[in-house]
Amino acid sequence: MTLVTNIEEQKIWQILEMVNDPEVPVLSVLDLGIVRSVKVNDDKIDITITPTYSGCPAMDMIRFDIRLKLLEYGYKNITITSVLSPAWTTNWMTVVGKEKLKAYGIAPPNPTQIVCDTKLFAESEAIQCPLCNSYHTKLISQFGSTPCKALYQCGECREPFDYFKCH
Amino acid sequence: MQNAGFINNKENEEDKHASLNPPSAGRVAFLLHLADTNLILAQRNAEWCGHGPILEQDIAITNISLDLLGQARNFYQYAADLFNQSTDLPGTIATEDSLAYLRTEREFKNLLLVELPNGDWAQTMLRQFFFSVYQYGLYNQLINSSDLQLAAIAGKSIKEVAYHLKWSSEWVVRLGDGTDESHERMLKAIENLWPYTGEFFIPEDYETSLLNKITMASLKGAWLLKVSDIFEAATLPVPGNTYMQTGGKTGNHTEHLGFILAEMQYLQRTYPNSIW
Helix, strand or coil, X not given: CHHHHHHHHHHHHHHHCCCECCCCCCCEHHHHCCEEEEEEECCEEEEEECCCCCCCCHHHHHHHHHHHHHHHCCCCEEEEEECCCCCCCHHHCCHHHHHHHHHHCEECCCCHHHHCCCCCCCCXXXXXXXXXXXXXXXXXXXXXXXXXXXXXXECCCXXXXXXXXXX | CCCCCCCECCCCCCCXXXXXXXXXXXXXXXXXXXXXXXXXXXXXXXXXCCCCCCHHHHHHHHHHHHHXXXXXXXXXXXXXXXXXXXXXXXXXXXXXXXXXXXXXXXXXXXXXHHHCCCCCHHHHHHHHHHHHHHHHHHHHHHCCCCCHHHHHHHHHHHHHHHHHHHHHHXXXXXXXXXXXXXXHHHHHHHHHHHHHCHXXXXXXXXXXXCCCHHHHHHHHHXXXXXXXXXXXXXXXXXXXXXXXXXXXXXXXXXXXXXXXXXXXXXXXXXXCCCCC
């Protein structure tokens, strides 16, 4: 019985891999680390997700997309619950996710403990340019095009780029 | 709580928070105070959208606005859950939308500071700084609350506030220790805003049900210490004791709040039952 349930849950996880973040479409919701649990009881599916940021406007969309994708595969009895604790951290992002981000032109987050410095005007740990791989980069603004990103510029190739900031 | 104007007959969303504590009017009032303060400051900061001094800072202040709005939603959703559990009027349901958009000035419990007009960039930066120092300390206490949902919202939010605090502190230093004109503008901003900072630490009954008076007093000390540190770096004077304005927490507001609500609530009141 337990084995059967696990196989069912495994199927759900595989389907969730196909649901992408609407704002960073190269990342699946699993790459982002926002799916916290999947439970299957007979035909009833319970999925728990957590937001990246409190005001992330993509959350409603993500919830909708998860439901839609599961419906597509014939699952109907779906409950999606949002939880806030423990709070999401960039450490939950998968290694594959970080690679996909870089290939997409967004610098992936450095490990939290190195870079989250609250001291004023503190120089952040070097962020690698996702385009030319130089570490000769500088922070333009801690706040970028979405809540989860900061704005950087590369001193070598001169290109501005987004950095998925540590959180 | 009484049957106020903000209850809807609308079905609730799927997001029900588990493990609720025994409902109480004080707890709901406290959550509304937190939610209203976040919502009104979010609305004020959003007025800068398209008007910031440079594009990157325009984006920064609106990012902060979005964070505050998200935090407000979490508080409103939780308040609505508690309200719906405690109401003895079957069929009447509060939602995050009815709480944000169908309450009147006298029902709003936000701090007076956040409803004041933006003024110039210096005044907006100083207000954000005063507020972020306060909010960081407050959330740091609420993380340990026995109310697990409140603790969860605080734990989620404090990571965002850490960025707001750093950013606004840097602006206070940059402007205070900047040019003659930026320094002058900061002095003016301090004069305008300082009398609205005392309200943070004068507790209402609904606050002391979740934060004891000793905690409030220690928050005040820590706040003043942090502000003094940053002001020193910014070559700005810390004002002495002065008369402090109060009333926001109990619904006695400045003349500015009505105009904000008129603009913010227009859509929901004109097209009832719109959702976020």
